[in-house]
Structures are given as structure tokens and as C-alpha cells.
Amino acid sequence: MAATEARIAPASRSIEPVARVAGLTKRYPPAVTALDDVSFTVQPGEFVAVLGPSGAGKTTLFRCLTGLTRPDRGTVAVVGRDIWQSPRELRSARRQLALIFQQFNLIRRLSALENVLVGRLAHVPTWRVILRCFTRSDRQLALGCLDTVGLVERAGTRADELSGGQQQRVAIARALAQNAKIILADEPVASLDPESSATVLASLRSAVSTGVTVVASLHQVHLARAYADRIVALRDGRIVADAAASRLDARTIEQIYERNGERSES
Amino acid sequence: MATVVRRAGEYPEPVVTWWSGRRLRFVVVLVLLGAFYSASWHLAKVDPGRLLTGLPKMAGWAAKAWPPATDELPVLLLRTAETIAMAAIGTTAAALLALPLCVVAARNVTPSLALYYPARWFLNALRGVDSFVFALLFVAAVGLGPFAGVLGIALHTWGSTAKLWAEAIENIPPGPLEAAAATGASRLKVVAFALLPDVAPSMVSVGLFWWEFNVRASTVLGVVGAGGIGQELKNSMDLLLFPRLLTIILLILVTVTVIDHTSEWLRRKLE
Numbered sequence: 074m075a076a077t078e079a080r081i082a083p084a085s086r087s088i089e090p091v092a093r094v095a096g097l098t099k100r101y102p103p104a105v106t107a108l109d110d111v112s113f114t115v116q117p118g119e120f121v122a123v124l125g126p127s128g129a130g131k132t133t134l135f136r137c138l139t140g141l142t143r144p145d146r147g148t149v150a151v152v153g154r155d156i157w158q159s160p161r162e163l164r165s166a167r168r169q170l171a172l173i174f175q176q177f178n179l180i181r182r183l184s185a186l187e188n189v190l191v192g193r194l195a196h197v198p199t200w201r202v203i204l205r206c207f208t209r210s211d212r213q214l215a216l217g218c219l220d221t222v223g224l225v226e227r228a229g230t231r232a233d234e235l236s237g238g239q240q241q242r243v244a245i246a247r248a249l250a251q252n253a254k255i256i257l258a259d260e261p262v263a264s265l266d267p268e269s270s271a272t273v274l275a276s277l278r279s280a281v282s283t284g285v286t287v288v289a290s291l292h293q294v295h296l297a298r299a300y301a302d303r304i305v306a307l308r309d310g311r312i313v314a315d316a317a318a319s320r321l322d323a324r325t326i327e328q329i330y331e332r333n334g335e336r337s338e339s
Numbered sequence: 340m341a342t343v344v345r346r347a348g349e350y351p352e353p354v355v356t357w358w359s360g361r362r363l364r365f366v367v368v369l370v371l372l373g374a375f376y377s378a379s380w381h382l383a384k385v386d387p388g389r390l391l392t393g394l395p396k397m398a399g400w401a402a403k404a405w406p407p408a409t410d411e412l413p414v415l416l417l418r419t420a421e422t423i424a425m426a427a428i429g430t431t432a433a434a435l436l437a438l439p440l441c442v443v444a445a446r447n448v449t450p451s452l453a454l455y456y457p458a459r460w461f462l463n464a465l466r467g468v469d470s471f472v473f474a475l476l477f478v479a480a481v482g483l484g485p486f487a488g489v490l491g492i493a494l495h496t497w498g499s500t501a502k503l504w505a506e507a508i509e510n511i512p513p514g515p516l517e518a519a520a521a522t523g524a525s526r527l528k529v530v531a532f533a534l535l536p537d538v539a540p541s542m543v544s545v546g547l548f549w550w551e552f553n554v555r556a557s558t559v560l561g562v563v564g565a566g567g568i569g570q571e572l573k574n575s576m577d578l579l580l581f582p583r584l585l586t587i588i589l590l591i592l593v594t595v596t597v598i599d600h601t602s603e604w605l606r607r608k609l610e
Binding site for chain 1: 514525527529531532533536539
């Protein structure tokens with residue numbers, strides 16, 4: 074318990090955070106404020122779960138972190154560098170980040186292996202990408218990542234012929250293949266059955282044990298408590314709780330959801 | 340709650356004034372359409388009487404045309420092959436030129452809007468001028484023969500293909516492209532690896548359509564001196580060699596039908 078607490082006290086740490094978000098605000102006119110002055114830092118090697126009901130701003134937060142959406146105000150720094158400084162800075166930040174999407178976003182007509190190789194695109198010379206001629210070591214790395222998610226025997230199968238759970242595992246293999254410092258996962262298990270969910274979260278947890286930082290938004294509180302070190306709760310675009318997973322009892326978190334649910338109905 | 344019960348014939352009907360705005364608009368549109376067609380009739384110098392006197396002449400030609408001439412068949416077949424070749428080279432050249440431009444002219448992947456709009460204007464200009472007109476200019480510039488036809492086809496098809504390809508690109512789902520871009524890959528890598536496999540089948544389908552279209556179009560390019568079977572067609576017409584003319588028309592019909600079916604079959608295979 075004490076060890077976990079020490080891990081989540083950012084002020085006491087001298088290590089540079091891998092990601093720092095400050096004053097992030099994003100509005101979708103006319104009426105939606107997706108993010109409202111959101112600030113937090115992520116330490117190396119943490120597994121952070123972002124909890125919150127639909128519409129709380131989780132997806133916008135992940136899109137801002139990867140620079141797919143530009144915030145109205147606030148900064149995003151990855152390994153200490155502002156991602157919006159220049160297009161070059163954005164690309165180098167994206168190399169440190171791997172994003173997993175709720176809708177997988179695989180290239181339908183390519184094989185599972187080729188989809189995992191997408192994670193290598195930024196590391197490979199352009200001519201190799203155009204000719205689709207990857208090195209043996211890149212292909213072996215990609216196959217290894219497929220093995221991690223238990224799909225190495227489906228490497229040659231077209232992405233659109235895989236089940237939803239398998240597609241999401243390919244997407245995780247793609248993220249692993251990036252060798253990124255941080256894996257961001259936006260609702261990675263929202264469309265999966267309990268068994269696939271456990272497999273997917275276990276592979277993310279094992280990535281953490283190899284030194285990768287994981288930030289994942291989740292719907293189920295018990296999963297967040299089982300796999301994450303720290304829980305950040307979002308509601309209406311604001312952070313309403315940020316503490317060690319072991320210190321937030323399930324009751325408190327359920328209440329965040331319930332109260333919000335009642336509110337949106339009234 | 341009191342329910343009003345009325346019998347048929349007792350319901351009050353909504354009042355329609357004879358000169359309501361909608362009726363007025365309808366009459367104005369009708370008058371304008373009438374004026375447009377009567378002006379067009381005069382401008383096109385439509386004269387059914389002349390068709391009636393011309394028809395027996397054509398019937399006479401048709402009677403004289405049978406049987407079709409076969410003595411020059413080898414030459415005519417060569418000219419037909421020339422027509423197909425013109426369409427193939429012109430369409431392929433157009434496709435190669437269209438490949439980089441369709442990316443610039445697709446709103447979702449264009450490197451910058453400052454390039455997007457000029458690219459669109461350029462493609463629209465190419466599309467606006469028919470390959471026939473381009474061929475006319477090239478005959479004057481590079482001389483008579485099929486090469487002028489190839490250049491004419493290439494320019495017009497460049498614009499048309501690139502525009503249709505750009506639209507195919509704009510219609511693909513953005514998710515996989517975002518996923519590839521989010522790995523830090525450059526735009527060129529994203530386009531080559533993530534975009535191309537998704538749009539390739541529809542791009543090939545568009546390319547085949549234009550090849551087929553150009554075979555049909557290039558049968559007439561010969562009329563302006565740009566080679567192919569069209570040139571023989573015009574010669575025969577000028578010399579009133581009707582059996583030869585009939586052979587040429589039959590050759591064109593067979594060629595176009597075969598190409599249409601091949602292209603359609605290939606395109607269906609792609610889906």
C-alpha cells in the first residue's frame with residue numbers, strides 16, 4: 074500500500090513525467106465543452122485508468138494527447154516537449170506514443186501482420202514502406218507482438234476476416250510494435266467479451282512490466298481496480314478524482330457514475 | 340374530450356388562392372422552359388422535312404453497302420489495333436499522371452489547402468476540354484497520326500481520372516488513416532501503406548472504365564487526323580465507299596462490345 078502511494082505522488086518525484094497535460098480545454102461549438110481545464114501528469118511505468126461515463130471527454134482527451142485534435146487552450150507535453158511546437162515535434166512525439174482506438178481502425182484489406190507493421194512505419198525508410206518490403210527483424214518483431222496477444226497463427230488473415238476481439242488484439246500488437254514509451258488506449262475493451270477483455274488488459278499490464286507507461290480509458294470499475302495503478306475520473310470534461318487505484322474504493326467511483334447518470338436524466 | 344364527428348363533405352378544405360406564390364413560380368418555370376426549348380429548336384435548325392428527304396438517300400447507301408468489303412480487312416484490323424493501343428497508352432499515361440495529383444486533390448489527405456484548390460481547378464480545366472479538341476491541337480503541333488490521339492486522350496483522361504480517384508479517396512473511412520498517422524509516420528508513408536490498399540480496387544475500376552471509354556472515343560479521333568480506325572472511316576465516307584464503310588462500322592461495333600464486356604467483367608472481379 075505504502076509503495077503504491079509513493080508511486081503516485083508526482084511532487085515528490087525527481088523523474089521527468091512521460092506526459093504532462095496542463096489546462097487542456099476543448100469546446101465543440103455551440104454547446105459542448107468536451108474538456109474543461111484538465112491537468113495531470115503521467116509518470117514512467119504507471120498504468121493509469123481514465124474512468125468516466127460516455128461523453129465525459131475521454132476520447133477528446135486521448136485525441137488531444139496524440140495531436141489528432143488540437144485543443145482550444147492548454148498544452149500537451151510528451152517527454153518534456155510541447156507537441157504543438159512544430160509538425161516535426163508532433164511527429165517525434167507520436168513516435169513515443171501508441172494509440173489504441175475503440176473502433177480498432179485496422180486497414181481492412183491488409184493482413185494482421187501488415188497491420189502490425191503499421192506500427193513500424195515511422196521507423197522505416199520511405200522506400201521500404203512504398204515497396205512494402207520490411208526487414209526480417211521488423212517482421213519478426215511484428216510476429217512477436219502478434220504472439221504476445223495470442224494471434225501469431227492468424228498473421229496472414231485479412232483484418233476484416235477477424236472477430237472484433239481479435240481485431241482489437243491486432244491493434245494492440247500494432248501499438249506494441251511501435252516500441253513506444255506510452256500506450257494510450259481509448260476504451261480498448263468496450264466492444265469485447267469478458268474473456269477477450271481480460272486477455273487485452275493482461276497484455277497491457279505485461280507491457281507495463283517491461284517499462285511501458287499505459288493510459289487506458291475503461292468503462293468497468295472493477296477492471297480499472299484490478300489492472301491499474303492509478304485512476305483518473307472524468308466527468309463533464311473535468312477531473313473529479315485522481316488517486317491510487319487501491320485508495321479509491323469501488324463505492325466512491327460507482328457514485329461518480331450514478332450521480333452523473335441521474336443528472337443527465339433530469 | 341369532445342370529439343367532433345363530421346361526415347364526408349363537411350370537412351373544411353384548406354383555402355388555395357389562385358395566385359399563390361407556388362403556382363406563380365410553377366407558371367414562370369413553365370414559360371422559361373418553353374422559351375428555352377423554342378430557342379434551342381431554332382438554333383439547332385431542326386428541320387424534319389430534310390430528314391424525310393435524306394432518309395431514302397441513306398437507304399440507298401445501305402443497299403449499296405451490302406456485302407461488306409473484305410479485301411482490305413488486314414489493314415482495317417491493324418487500324419483497329421491502333422485504336423485500342425492509343426486508348427491503352429493514353430489511359431495509362433493519364434493514370435500515372437493522375438496518381439500524385441489525386442492525393443493533392445483529395446480534401447482529407449491533401450498536403451495543404453493552398454495546393455488543393457489549384458489542383459482542383461487544373462483538373463476541372465483538363466476535364467472540361469474533350470480529348471477530341473486536344474487531339475485537334477496536337478495534330479497541328481506534332482503532326483498527323485495516332486500519337487496526337489494518344490496525347491489528346493492522355494490530357495482529358497488525366498483530369499477525369501484524378502477527379503474520380505480524389506472522390507474515392509475522400510470517401511474512405513478516416514480511422515485507419517488516423518491510426519497510421521498517429522504512429523508518427525509521414526504523410527507519404529500513410530498514403531502509400533494505409534490509404535492505397537483501401538482505394539486500389541475502386542481506382543483500378545475507374546481506370547478500366549476510362550480505358551473502355553477511350554476505345555469508344557478514339558474511334559472518332561481519326562476524323563481529325565489522329566490515327567486509328569476513325570481515319571479509315573472518314574476516308575471511306577469521303578470517297579463514298581459504302582461496303583468498306585460497313586466493314587469499318589461492324590469492326591467498331593465488335594471491338595467496342597468486346598472491350599465493354601471485358602472491362603465490365605474485370606471490374607466485377609474486383610468487387
